[in-house]
Amino acid sequence: xxxxxxxxxxxxxxxxxxxxFGLVGTITLEYLIDHIEDVExxxxxxxxxxxxLIAIHDGKVVDPLGIFYSKRYNLVFLHAVTNVNGVExxxxxxxxxxxxxxxxxxxxxxxxxxxxxxxxxxxxxxxNNNQEWANHGTERLNEGIIMGVAAALLSxxxxxxxxxxxxxxxxxxxxxxxxxxxxxxxLDSYLGLEVDPKPLIKKAEGFEIKLKNLIKKTNxxxxxxxxxxxxxxx
Numbered sequence: 218x219x220x221x222x223x224x225x226x227x228x229x230x231x232x233x234x235x236x237x238f239g240l241v242g243t244i245t246l247e248y249l250i251d252h253i254e255d256v257e258x259x260x261x262x263x264x265x266x267x268x269x270l271i272a273i274h275d276g277k278v279v280d281p282l283g284i285f286y287s288k289r290y291n292l293v294f295l296h297a298v299t300n301v302n303g304v305e306x307x308x309x310x311x312x313x314x315x316x317x318x319x320x321x322x323x324x325x326x327x328x329x330x331x332x333x334x335x336x337x338x339x340x341x342x343x344x345n346n347n348q349e350w351a352n353h354g355t356e357r358l359n360e361g362i363i364m365g366v367a368a369a370l371l372s373x374x375x376x377x378x379x380x381x382x383x384x385x386x387x388x389x390x391x392x393x394x395x396x397x398x399x400x401x402x403x404l405d406s407y408l409g410l411e412v413d414p415k416p417l418i419k420k421a422e423g424f425e426i427k428l429k430n431l432i433k434k435t436n437x438x439x440x441x442x443x444x445x446x447x448x449x450x451x
Contacts, residue, residue: 218307220314222260226286226293227320230408233295233312234327236432237365239387241329244397244417246296249404252412253287256294260284262311266304268435282308284315290408293319300435301366309369316378323347323379326367327400329387330358337386340399343371344381353406358384392429394418 232249234242250256262282272279281299286292295315301308316324323346330341341358342350351357363371367382374380383403385396398414405412 218311219263220260220311220318221263222284222315222318224259224286225319226259226288226291229286229291229293229319229321231293231295231312231316231319231321231324232327232404233324233366235295235297235301235308235366236299237367238329238331238389239385239391239393239396240429240432241385241387241393241396241400242327242366243296243298244392244394245327245400245404246294247298248397248401248414248417249410249412250285250294250296252416253290253292253410255289256285256287258283259286259293262295262308262315264304264307266307267299272298272431282311290410292408293321298431298435300432305366305369306373308366309374312366312370313374313377321378323381324370325404326370326380326382327404328363328365328367328382328384329389329393329396330361330363330384331389332386338399339386340403341384341386342381343384344379345375346379347381350381350383350403350407354403355383392432 234246236243261280261284267281279298283296285294340355342355343358370380383400385399387393387396394417398417401414
C-alpha cells in the first residue's frame, strides 16, 4: 500500500466515498468535488491488488483512489472510482493512516444501505463520538447489516479516531444519484457547504450511466485478468 500526499493540511474533516450499494459513496464524492470551487487534488492511495485501470475525464487522469482538499472548508475527500472488493480492510487501514497523518478531527464515511422493503427517503447515521447528526436530517441506525469499507472502519478503527458513517437507503442493483442527493443535503446542513443537491437529481440519469459504465469496465478488467490467470495455470 502506498499513500502519496503533496500537501498535509491538519485538523481536517475527512469524507470518504467508496463503491458499494447504489454507488452512493462514489456519486456523492464526485458531486462534491465538482461543485466546491476550491477543491484540488493533493494525493492518491495505491494498492498492488487494484485493477490496472485509469479513467479519463475532461482530458485529465482520474486516479482510482484520489485524495482531494478544500481549503475553504478544511475538508479532505477520499474518492474511489475503482472496484474495492477484496481490499476493504486495507482501504480502511489507508483511511486510518490518512486520518493520523492529517490529524483529522473527524472521519465521515458515506454509503448506500440496501433497503429491506421499498426505498424510503430516510438517511441514517452511526457514530462513535457525534450525535449532532440527528439535528441534520438523519436517524440513528439501530438495526441493519453493513458491508464494505464502512463495515471495516466500524469494525476495526472506530476506537482510534472520531468516526461517523452516513447511509441512505437505496436499491443496490442500480447507481442511485437520488440517494446521494439526500446525503449531500445532510452534509450541507452539517458542514455548511452551500452545495445545492437539486442539480444532482436533475442530472441523475447522466451520472448513473457514466458511473455504471465505469464500474462495469473495472469489473470486466478484473474478470479478464482472472480468466488469464486460470488459463496460465491450466
